[in-house]
Amino acid sequence: MNDLLRKPRKVYVSRKIEFNAAHRLFNPLCTEEQNIALYGKCSNSYGHGHNYLLEITLCGIVDMQTGFLFDLKELKSILEYEITARFDHKHLNHDVPELQNCIPTTEVLAILIWDILEERLLTINNQELVLHEVTIHETGKNSVRYRGE
């Protein structure tokens, strides 16, 4: 089977999930005025929110037997456990322990998700599979990509 896979083929597989969360951009070490200068209406006291669209990309050699890079059912359950359970329908400033000492910008969120998923992928018995990219679309206009660099 899968003659096309006789030579090793490196592919990039992406999966999108959405989570709905609130956040507030506010630095407690700065004055109210400094926060407004820095973060504008993103620093409003009770926070606002987004439908965050997360796209994660894995990279590696396609498995010759299955024709898959990685079992999407397994990926789906990893994302449910690591991402949805942690971030969906949460207030990022109050409900996410990993962000307690952080300002939850999209940049910081992309980096945290990379760190979480990279560590989780280490527990999978597949040395060739690597996390390639984490992209978060905060709105239809703004997005941040992180590649572990």
Added chain:
Amino acid sequence: MNDLLRKPRKVYVSRKIEFNAAHRLFNPLCTEEQNIALYGKCSNSYGHGHNYLLEITLCGIVDMQTGFLFDLKELKSILEYEITARFDHKHLNHDVPELQNCIPTTEVLAILIWDILEERLLTINNQELVLHEVTIHETGKNSVRYRGE
């Protein structure tokens, strides 16, 4: 000019705007358990959020001189004043006076926006122009339409 408009033509003009807000579905008259049964994770204490996509539709006869139903520059400034300033980057439960005695479901939000815009349109000197529909997309999957019925 505008021969095509010699007979009156009734059109529907829609404009979309987005606002990013947090909300919490929680009824203070019910117990914590009742709230969880009703609203699930939407009742989490600090709220979560959405990129709300609002589409409003006006209806009326096209103006024979301008070829417009209504000046989009004026509509844009009405929406900025009535919608963006009121809802964008806000926590609907804490920051919007009109929602203080309400559970900010998408249904309630659509109705409130209808009431606000319908009253505002009355101040415009155009008897034939009416608000036809307010639609809110809370996520890419869920939306609510209200037509003043």
Added chain:
Amino acid sequence: MNDLLRKPRKVYVSRKIEFNAAHRLFNPLCTEEQNIALYGKCSNSYGHGHNYLLEITLCGIVDMQTGFLFDLKELKSILEYEITARFDHKHLNHDVPELQNCIPTTEVLAILIWDILEERLLTINNQELVLHEVTIHETGKNSVRYRGE
């Protein structure tokens, strides 16, 4: 609570789900030539497929206590049972008993889904809630709406 709901408010609530299915447009009562004339490449022997995007719209009076038209968690489970389990990852010509004596055009599919959901909603103890519209997007270009007319 919910002062805005003191007077009855009729809203339209829509929910989208996707199912991935194969189909073949072929009338066994016609010749091969007639089928090709009618259905073109849609009559290819083994079928082809689509990511069908289904949007269903319910209509009724918003509940004054909850601020909901209908509990979305319940709607979600109805759609999973009635639609996803029946159509997702299926070949419409072979795997769906209700379509055995039908040509599975998008029109026919929209009508079948209306019939299924309308019957299912009768079992719900809410006389004011009605099915308003079923829309199927077969591709990004083609869609069919049915309203029970």
Added chain:
Amino acid sequence: MNDLLRKPRKVYVSRKIEFNAAHRLFNPLCTEEQNIALYGKCSNSYGHGHNYLLEITLCGIVDMQTGFLFDLKELKSILEYEITARFDHKHLNHDVPELQNCIPTTEVLAILIWDILEERLLTINNQELVLHEVTIHETGKNSVRYRGE
């Protein structure tokens, strides 16, 4: 075949096409200042342009033999002849005879397309098929619908 069609079923079938055109909003009977007051930067001398997304909706009873409202191959060729050939890659103010005495607003364009398609559908031998709606999305934010009213 098509047991579901034993009783007449009225459906709405929509098809989307895109055309890329330039236009300028300018009334030669007004002064330059009046045009700027009315149309702002839309009155710039040489025009600007859009990827116009047109959605047309037909309505009628599904054919019991074919399971179609109308043959999409035929609709496609009508739209190519009546819409694409007339508007695509054109400057609406200079290249479209039907718009010579008009200000090509989206409202006017929707009305013109309705008139063209309604007349064209009369030549089709199907008394039950009617044009239901013409929608033009000028941008992702603005759209106009016309229903022949």
Added chain:
Amino acid sequence: MNDLLRKPRKVYVSRKIEFNAAHRLFNPLCTEEQNIALYGKCSNSYGHGHNYLLEITLCGIVDMQTGFLFDLKELKSILEYEITARFDHKHLNHDVPELQNCIPTTEVLAILIWDILEERLLTINNQELVLHEVTIHETGKNSVRYRGE
């Protein structure tokens, strides 16, 4: 003409096309149980289907005379011949000779399309033009990229 192109400029030009196809993920060398364990409902007997969205990206130096990387009319006709004719409205397991000995996962499909297009581009008299990337979106959530690595 084209002063901006006096120094060589390397650009990436992408074109999207869609094809609607059925497929089944099933390995005839495995038992039914193994197939279900591996592929779940994707192994259903008659297959299911997708609106596959293909994006291909070419890379090279912009031509100083034309301002193009490559004539889009020619690219369009190549894609029609090599992709649409081969995959559109087909059942990938039955109708595509190149996939007869393969499990038609999205990974395998992306690799096959790369191989087809790379060979086809060799016949074009432009040494500097290379295929850069093939991306297939199987659904709005899952996609696979291949870059010939």
Added chain:
Amino acid sequence: MNDLLRKPRKVYVSRKIEFNAAHRLFNPLCTEEQNIALYGKCSNSYGHGHNYLLEITLCGIVDMQTGFLFDLKELKSILEYEITARFDHKHLNHDVPELQNCIPTTEVLAILIWDILEERLLTINNQELVLHEVTIHETGKNSVRYRGE
């Protein structure tokens, strides 16, 4: 604050804006026939137009104090001044001085926007911030990326 930023993290931040413009692909040094052979209907005399969707990507190390790569409010105002004011509601062949000696293909436009933004970013006091990519989507099907190579 921002423990996650104790080690330097390189991110890619993208922002999308749209501008609506007309253009004509025509080389005055060639004959009418040559222009038609090269550019087809894109060479029509008065031009046609597009909703150009521009996505620019910046790259650099996240600021440990703010959690931002770059202040989005500042980026927004740069794009308004450099892009919207220059290209929006313009005819690229007539109204944009920088394109006077160019054929305004999407390739050329992407390169020009890169050159403009790269020079503008030099005036910002942040040595680590670089322009990474400029992408223009001319339609939903065609796009061009330029990375300064």
